[in-house]
Amino acid sequence: MSAALLLLADGRFPAGGHAHSGGAEAAVKAGRVHDSPSMAAFLTGRLHTTGLTAAALAAAAAAGLDPAHLDAAADARTPSPALRATSRRLGRQLLRAARATWPHPALDQLGAAHPGGAHQPVVLGVTAHAAGLTPADAAAVAVYESVNGPATACVRLLGLDPYEVTAALARLAPQLGAVSADAVEAALAATRHGDVDLLPAACAPLLDLYAEQHASWKVRLFAS
Template identity: 80%
Template sequence: MMNAAMLLLADGRFPAGGHAHSGGAEAAVRAGRVHDAGTLAAFLTGRLHTTGLTTAALAAAAADDGADLAALDEAADARTPSPAQRATSRRLGRQVLRAALAAWPHPALDRLRAAHPRGAHQPVALGTTALAAGLTPAEAAAVAVYESVNGPATACVRLLGLDPYQVAAVLARLAPQLDAVAGAAAEAARRGELPAASSPLLDVYAEQHSSWKVRLFAS
């Protein structure tokens, strides 16, 4: 049976701040790498299997009751080489915790906020929120992988004026891969073997984007 809290947490209207970020899509659009539904699908696929896998495993690990959240935050930091992305991740983590404390008050959220007053990394905050909401590590991973593609896809509707129906179809065709990556991330977290898949081009895009004076999205 589907956990309703999982749907709420994955909903783009949940006030976790993600709507203001493109996940690298804005820079990819300007670079000409994303310009239609086909190139969007390629971009999302690459993001899913790198950043998506890594953040989902971190979220799954943080959703395990008794997780060492300080160690996980350090692991997230080590897996985020771009200073701009690190700042964005902590800013989003701070926003996630703010929303989570209002929706699902929990001692783990209080401890995480106290330990990181400027914001824990977003996947760690997301996983801790999942724990507070009564979700399993596997469900936390599923939310994380969905966020890894849905945010950039939605951003491209605004950036390129893509047909929302075509974008929805791109996401639907990716669904089996989302399930597979979420499963792999949850299993990696269970074994304590967190992946470190990376996308150097996204790091480059993040640094470029942070220097722009005019932009539609915060990152």
């Protein structure tokens, strides 16, 4: 396994993800996530919806599909204004870290084209390319991020046993692999045909609603 892949997937990589709960904070307040089993159900749903979509976008960007088209596709797949803003903010932070770690013309071009920040999955894919990683690597990081961030947030929000949370993530491993493989297959097909409409557009309407509610809170632990 590439050291670059481990570094990019490491939660300590300074890309800002630690400040976001991926919808977990709002789900906890709503009472939908309140213990380890309900957290696992939340993570599973997130993996197969937003996780799949993000992984396909990242894999397509790593495969060389036009980042401008992918960014527009990401926008179309993110109906919540709050989530669009979060994705671009995370993309901006990831790009800053990526340019310092793996300087590459593709990262410079992406930054110039999107001074306000490109969508995070697109930046992730271009970063993977700059780091010498494959589309499969980019997808693997994206699906892992889709569950690891919310799981870590649940430890802080609910005081869950971190060993139980880690075990829940480990049990999701086969599904992570399957979703990543589906994302890569779709991304490679979209790249071959030059058609972003071939990328999955799985959605999670409740996450969109949670994001809008969360953005209106005056007091919150996480940025999203």
